[in-house]
Structures are given as structure tokens and as C-alpha cells.
Amino acid sequence: MKNSKTKAKYQTFIGLEVHIHLITESKVFCGCRNVFGSEPNTNVCPVCMGYPGVLPSLNEEAVKKAYQVAMALNCHLNEKAVFERKNYFYPDMPKNYQISQFEFPFGVDGYFDLELADGSTRKIRIHDVHLEEDAGKMIHEGSQSKLDYNRAGTPLLEIVTEPDLVTGEEAEAFVQQFRQMVRYLGVTDGNMEEGSLRCDANVSINEFGKGLGTKTECKNLNSSRFIKKALEYEIKRHTKVINSGDKIIQETRLWDESSSKTSSMRTKESSNDYRYFPEPDLPPYWPETKFLADIKESLVELPGIRKNRFIDEYGINQQQALFLTSEKSMADFFETVVEGDIEDKSLPGTVASWLSGNVQKILNNSGQGIEESSLSPRRLLSILNMIKKDKISTGIGKKVLGLVFEADKDPEDIVKNMGLDEGPDESEIFRIVSDIVDANPKVAEAIRDGADKQIGFFMGQVMKATSGKANPGKIQKLLREKILTGPEKN
């Protein structure tokens, strides 16, 4: 996809504005539930509907999550954070201003270690992390416009990068890795289709060494793939415009997936003057040292760090470690299973290959995440133990795994109830066979002399001694071997 001519002549600058919906019990300034998919206008109250006389009351849970992200992005935390009003009129915005942060957001001047395709990392600078409220939704149906305010006032965290990304591919990777990180932190579900993670991209090109060019902003990027495609389209468009001697107009452009093109939405001249000023209804927020220390303490290990630790600590390969740490739930699951038997040095490798193979296959088919499935770390460990002790074969193990997912039952019970148990292993059966044959030398003698039917007597005895669990074919084979070798000579 890379245009070698572009690469030679121009430098590309891409900056992203990523919005994530924070997972909280209630909205950011009122007590309404913060959930997706309810009946229109059911999670609303006078506050989020902007009735006369209402006031915002800051949700501490949202503040904590904002700080978690700011810390994970290595931001400088402002001593004082200030909410401001961003003024513009839009039918889905109840107050016709959005409470946001501008001059003093929670976090500024951070960075994100982006892993590049060649395995190296690059620091992408973070301009700021700020908390704001989302708007409602306007739906056009024929000649009607309908408004749903369920989303109005839900907590939104905006992360703004510096223009440090250089290709559409990098921007896509950033969004994917960033999404993984915030899902790890547990602050958002990161669902792009439901709008829990939204991204706008700013792009400009210029001759090398000349700094930023005139930028355009792309909106309507509902998947990380669209981000890549839209940016690649825009870079080509910029190049073409500049090569032809024209100038890029600073504007906002919409990505249209069906035509794979961007088109102008509004130019800078027609853009709003937001008339920011400090929100007088919310005093400046001064985070206490202990409050921040507690958040820092509670921060989870981030995916990149955890991946490297998995490789070092468990001796698994890069590929497996990458897979296991892609979701926090999977990585947690892995470590719980491994901790179940720390003596077994081969266990991490076995667990890793089961999770990335058999287990993931089933999860892919059902579309479930491991944490919501009926497979628990204890259940997986139990299957692996049965295989290890030859109680069941690897093949039966896979079958049991499937049944655990289907029936939500413990593997031991499945094996027992369905008779998948192979009973005592061969050496055990041989010991029992030997004892019984040795105890009945005359019968053995008779069989050796041709009374083959008498073998039934031994079969019955062995079956009884193994509670019917032993494989009959195996018993007969071992019996014949034992009888033919004759009595112990010594």
C-alpha cells in the first residue's frame, strides 16, 4: 500500500482523537444508569435532560477511571483539573453545551509505546486525557427526527495524541493496541460497533523538514480497518492535491465505507466557536495524593509488559504469549490454571497450547469470551490432569472439553457418567491379572492344556477386581500373555 514516491517526497503526520465510553454504574453527572441498548429515553432524569434548575454532580467512579487511563498513558497529572463548558447548539445535546475539560484536563503530556510490525516500539506522544459527557442520539426516520437521550450524560474519556503516527497502518495498530490496553484496565468494553470506542483522525502531509501541513479531520471511522483505509485515502488525496499545485483546505471529512472515499462535511470557516469557559457548577478538582496513590496501586499489569513476563517466566513462545495476553481475561485464566500445579514445569506450555488451540476454537464458534464461558481454570486443569495420569486419552480430553462448554458440568462427572474413563491403566491391570492367575495355578494350567473356555473365569475375576472399568480386550490380551508365560519359575 505504501506509495514509494510519497515516502520520498512528503512526510505524513497523523494524530488521533479517541473517545472511550467509561464503564460506570451511573452517568457522569447524574444517577441515571449508564447502559447500552435500553428503550429510548428510559435512562433519563431532569439532570441529563437539562431541565431548568438542575446541576451536575460529579461521579467519582468516572474520575477514578479517567485517572487510570491517564496513568497508563504516562501522563503528567494536573494538580488541579478544571471542567469547562464547550458551547454549541445541537438537538441531541440537552444543555446545548457540553461539560468537558480544556485548559486543565486530568492528564497531559503522556506517551504510548506502540509496537510496530517489525517488533520494535515507538513512543507516540499523548497530548491530553480529558473527561466529558456524551450527547444523546438523533435518528432521522423519513420526514421525522427522533431524539433518544439515554446516552446523554454518559461518561466519555477523550484521548488526544500528538501527530506522531505516519501511516494508516500505524494508526490502525495504535487503535488496536490502545483498545487492548483500556480493555485491560477494565475502564471500557471498547466496542467500536456500539460506539464505546470512537476515533477521529487528523492528517496532514508536507515536504520533509517543513513541519506540519494543512490538516483534514476524518470522522465516521467505526472500525480500526476504516481508520487505516480512510487515512490511506486521505494521504493519497493530499499528495495528489499538493502535487498538482493546489492547496489542502482545512476541513472535516466523513469516511464513507460503501464508496471507500472521504467527502467534505464542514470547513474551518463554518466551524463553531466553542466559547470555552470554566464550568461554574463544578469546583476545580484537586486530587488528593492518597487518592492518586491508591489508583496507581490498583493499576493492572499492562499487556505489553505482561507478554514479556509470560515469555520469561513460563518459557512459552512469543506467539503464544501474544495470544494469551491479547485479552486480560485470557491471561488471567492462563495464570490461574498454571498456578494450580506449580510443580509441573511442562504445564504452562500445555495450557498455552490448549488455550490457543482447542479452547479458542470453541470460543470462536460460540462468540463467547472465556470469562463468560462455562470453562473455569479448575475445570481445564482437571482435564489436563486426567490426561497426564492416563485416566483419559488426549482425544477423550478434547471431547470432554467440548462437553464442559456444552453441559456446564465438571469434567470428572462427565467422564464418570459417560463412561469415558479408561479405568486402571495397563500396568495396574497387569498387576491384578498376575495376582489372580498366580492365585489359581490349576485353572491356568487347564487353559494352557486347551480348556480355553476357562479363561472366562479369569475374565470375571479381573472385571470384578477393577469394578468393570478395565477394557475387556486389554484384560484378555494381558491374561493370555500371563498364562502363556506360565507360573513363575523362581
Next chain:
Amino acid sequence: MKIKENLDSYLKYVSNWEEKIGSFLEFDISRTKGMSTVEGQLAGIPFGVKDNFAVEGFNITCGSKILEGVSAPYTATSVAKLQAAGAVVVGKTNLDAFGMGSSTDNSAFKITNNPWDTNRVAGGSSGGSAAAVAAGIVPFALGSDTGGSVRQPASFCGVYGLKPTYGVVSRYGLTAYASSLDVVGVVARTVEMTKTVFDTMKGQDIKDNTSVSHPGSRNNGDVKKIAVLKIEDGSLSDDVAKSYLESRKLLEKLGYDIVEIELPSLEYVVPVYYTIATAEASANLARYNGLRYGYRSKNGNDPGEIMQTSRDEGFGDEVKLRILLGTYVLRSGFQDQFYHKAQKIRTAIRNEFDKIFELADLIMMPVFPTAAFKHGSKDLDPFQQKVADRYTCAANLTGLPALAIPSSIENGLPVGVQFTAPAFEEDRLFNIAKVLEKDFPSPLAPGTKNWSII
């Protein structure tokens, strides 16, 4: 006289006076049935609430066509606290739309007249509340004070008007005009009632993040030394100047230690007030767009157009003027010149007041340069009315508590005087007011009497 035992004559009294003064936008004693049984300090006491407060069961019009017929879906914290103490809301009082004005003439619905002279205004913006109390219809009423909107009408009508320390009474449920200046205020017939209502309402509210709990007075509300603002010749009308001088003499006679002071920063109070208040108002009033509630224009083809036409047809001239002014001062590139500069001067004004309080317990100053003026622009045009806000706006810009006290009757009209105290020193205001009340209680307008318990 108790309303309970004389309901018919009370209602007749109310309708007689309402015909003359028009203080209520809604009045309905029937809604009080079953509500007067609450035990409490204010049990059975009727009160009026300015129509920019939310009270469930009543409308909340803010005196503007854009909110005509809108009923409040919840009750303001301040009102709920009074109801919990047994007080009963009997109606919603008239006001200048959204609290913007000094006359109550800027109401979209009716004119409110002064009970002392129906050709004159009751003041504003809480003119309905002050007129209702002065006419004896209710012993107290709630108002909001953003730049003097409780104290000025109280003074025009000869009753007490309290503007508490900013944040001490929850603003939740009070329609915002200028959020950093708005306070819930009390208009009442007596000092004791003013204090009781204030004490009932004060306290931190989780629904108002700018609210604070009241720490109490640092000196038991003791008042010994009073700073009296020196008045330049010609700043006050003759009546008000005379009354002001008498108040000063009375304080001296009563043995208070008097020191004359100047407040040079008062010069900046009005421009600073109108910069900050209108900036905040331009955002606060943006929500009224006809889409979710209130007046919706029939002219407009899409939601964007409907918002524009509804606001154009729904807001009155004074409100539009202030929204435009506020939008102007917040423009990008002009914020340093206007809004931010105003905030700096605001801090300087507060510092000047704090300095005075290092040497005095209270500051005495006028409430307004004139007594109640006539309707229309005959006495004071809208611009002159704004310039005259200098004595009242200072308390809003500084956040300090202030009380307007009736001081005399001049040519048949009441005149008041204002005391300002350090933050949280409302008790000093009540103490001085009680002393002065013995000498000159709130005067009864001709033909009025006081009704009390429902």
C-alpha cells in the same frame, strides 16, 4: 391572623390584593390540603416561591414565554427542606424573566405593582416575592439573588431581604441565570422569620457540588465596629440619602463604633458583573430550545431551525440582550479582554472587602440609589437601572452575605439599607437587624395585614 380559622376571608384578602399588585403567577391554597400536618419549626406557615424554582405540582415558567406551561418534574432542595419543616408552598411569584431585571416589568406574563403605590414597581427580579410579603399574603417568600434581586425589591417594598454566603444554600432546583453569582435568598416580614428560613435551608447538598456546609459564626455573630461606606454627593436620591444618613446616626446613637470607608473598586462592580453574569447566562439559557419542553415555534423545517425560531419567539428583549452580550464577551480571541479580565477584577474586589473586614465586623451601604420607581422607563431607563446595581452586585461578585433592612418611610415609600458581612457571618447580619428592628420594624403598607398559619 391565622389563615386556618379564617380561610374564606384570607382568600378574599388575597384576591383583593392580587388584583392590585399581581404578585403571583400561580396561587392555589387547595394544594396545601394535607400538607400542613407536617410537624416542624415552620409548621403550617404558607410561603411563596419565585417562579424560577422547581416545585413539583407547580409550573416553572421563569417569567418567560419559552417556559410557559412547563411543570416542574422535581422539587428544589431549598424548597424541599422548608416543606420538611412544615412550611407550605401556596404559589409561584412573578419575576423578571430568568431573573434579569430590577423591576419585574420584564415578566412575559404580568406586571407586579408595589403594594405601597401601585403605579410603582415592586423592584426585581424577585418583585413578586417582595410584593407578596409586603402585602401580607405570606410571611415569607423565596427569591433568587444574582445581583441584588432579593435585596432591591425587599428594600422597595419595606421588608427584609437576605442574600446568603454563596454556596451555603443549595442551588439545586433554582433555574440558573449566572451560576457563580446565583444564591437562594429570603424575603420576609421579620428578622426572626428570615433567620429561621435561612437556618432551615442551609447546608451542603450532594446535588450541588458548589454547596458547602455552614461552619457557623467565628464570633457568635457579635457586632461592635461597623464600616460605613462614604457616599459621593449626588449618588443617591434625596430620600435615600436622607435615610442613609439617619441609619448612620442611629448606629452611632446605639453605641456602635463607626468608621467611614471608601471602596474604590465599587466603580468596576457593574461592568464586571454584567460581563460575568451575561457570559454564564449565554450558556445557561442555551438549553431552552423548544425540543424537550416549553414553547416550540411552528416556524422551522428541521430541528436546527426549530431551535432558532423557538428561541427567537420565546425569549424577551432583555434576555436576548444579555445572551448576546454574554456570547460576545466569550468569543474566541476576546476572552482575555473581557471575561478573564472581569474575573481578575472580581478577585480584586473581594480582596478589598476582605481588607475592610480586618478592621470592621460589618459594612453598611445603600441598597439602591432610589426608592421604588415608576413603571416603564419614566424614572430610570434600563441602562440606568443596571448602573444602579453597584451596591448590590458587590455581594454577588464577592460571594459575601448581605441583608437589606427597612430603614424608613420617605414620602410614602419604604427605603432600606444594606449590611454586608464576612463569609458565613449571617449571624452578624441577623444581630444588627434585630437591634434595628426594635427601632424600626418592617412597616405595613396601607390596608395590609399579616396572615400567618394555614
